[in-house]
Amino acid sequence: MTPRLATIPASLPDSVPFVGPETLERRRGAPFCARLGANENGFGPSPLAIEAMRAAAAEVWKYGDPTNHDLKQALARHCGCDAGNIVVGEGVDGLLGLAVRLLVDAGDRVVTSDGGYPTFDFHVAGFGGQLLRVPYRDDMQDPLALVARAAGAGARMVYLCNPDNPMGGWHPPEVIEAAVAALPADMLMILDEAYVEFAPALPRIDPADPRVLRMRSFSKAHGMAGARIGYAIGAPSLVAAFDRVRNHFGVNGVAQAGALAALGDSAHLGLTRARVAAARVRIAEIAAVNGLAVLPSATNFVAVDCGGDGDFARRIVEGLAARGVFVRMPWVAPQNRCIRVSCGPDSELDAFADALPEALAGARG
């Protein structure tokens, strides 16, 4: 007899949402030369953010401000809302977990896309929620179908990622706004906007609307994935409820300093957007040279349609990895006919361009 796990953890499978590139590197016994699989931003953070983090490193003996006061004030100005609409947390992943914990009782239904973000599914399962899945439509999440399914099922929560990971597509503001308008009064939409800085336009959503929680990241456009800091925008009562469960001193003080500096460097953000746009074009060119098409992207990655099934795409992913190029792929059919290539510096895209023909040939075997 040993200490037993609580009911929900005891029922969970031993699973990991994502295998990290370091694990793959250890398995193959060599580092990757191109790290294009996790939608990290290889163009890097603002030099001002790096400088702020370097300065903050010497002050790391202090806990970070548990209220994230200064960053929340800056974010409120940036987003045109009040600081009371903002909660800062350990990345979108951390905030997703807290949001599920706050809203979902064991057995409650939660609706997401079949093939949507696995870490969200991980958190829903982790609190005993029952996941209902709506298929992609034309390689896009289907906002109105998601809300309709959630309403029909009496779900507590519906998840929508826009722009979308893993396919890269984007719904214009009016589509998102129509989905929000269709939300029942007692349902919460998690609108994951981790990639929103790459989108042409943002939906207008009242930050006081209790039915929507928008998630934002410093991991993607701001190039600070390793800092583990993100935020959510929502109604003050919901935002305040995070204080009931969050790890109050959980946000890294160095990350707070870096995020504040990154937010202030709009010039660097503009540069990043331009670099990412150019890299998307480059990825499309590499694909075309190899006879492959790409899907439209409003993110910092591109889904390359490999024209076969999931097994074929997986062989390409493995063939690229064997040649030192780390990419990932969508996780359900038919989207898993694609591979997902993150935007990165030319040297990394060169490595992708070099490896793809052989990886394709090997996959066709």
Added chain:
Amino acid sequence: MTPRLATIPASLPDSVPFVGPETLERRRGAPFCARLGANENGFGPSPLAIEAMRAAAAEVWKYGDPTNHDLKQALARHCGCDAGNIVVGEGVDGLLGLAVRLLVDAGDRVVTSDGGYPTFDFHVAGFGGQLLRVPYRDDMQDPLALVARAAGAGARMVYLCNPDNPMGGWHPPEVIEAAVAALPADMLMILDEAYVEFAPALPRIDPADPRVLRMRSFSKAHGMAGARIGYAIGAPSLVAAFDRVRNHFGVNGVAQAGALAALGDSAHLGLTRARVAAARVRIAEIAAVNGLAVLPSATNFVAVDCGGDGDFARRIVEGLAARGVFVRMPWVAPQNRCIRVSCGPDSELDAFADALPEALAGARG
């Protein structure tokens, strides 16, 4: 009608375990000149750790390794156990929350000391656990009484902090080992060893014992509170279960690099221990000059017995804060007759020495 909270969060009070010094500084409209309230380590981290974090800041566009592989290997060597005995997380606070989530169902009993670490209580309440409290005995936690109470109540978990926060006392190895020996087979002891590097000796506990999870920190002796990184040592099956619920990519990559460097700098740790020991003597001298006694400490802080009740001590804490000196105090009687002063550099202790007479006089007012 708005989205409603899940059952447990809906039942929780709006509470915050600790008010951070930044909030107090904003309230008083001026920064503190001495930050001696949160048991941070004002002597700072190893210069090697700072250098590693500065270098890692430029690489922050990468997610940290979700397996914390290199750090776990180093910790295993350091602790004389296997990497499979170690889980790395976002500080002890984060690991405490995960441990409670893994073990405690709503209504399950958990035993701690009355006046023990509030953040642990926060997590237990946050998962619906029922807290049972055992009083301090001679200003010390009472290990055998904690275990006996837990066994009698059929508790799932018992919490013990050694060396102890907030009083600073320390039980020698044989006392802890006896408490462990008395644990029922199905009970988990959380042995919070956040301050263990300041203790004269460590208990010997089989890392494969499924009844004990030891928590360790980089926030105290290693001076990296703002980095939010800590670890736990336990049986492989329990350690593996953290993968079911943890935020896999949650540990800051800069913190991983800093922790690895800090762990390798035993010379700096020795220097820190010496500085802390000297600061404890200095705090005792300052107390003595003011007619106050101190309690024995095996930590990086000292409980100063102010000789009155909790209201008297609170007036001293407020008087010190008004004079720019941040300290905290124990939270229940009779321990709350004390104030808790963290060890820090001479300049900060000078400020404490300067402010204490007036704060005392004001409290006696």
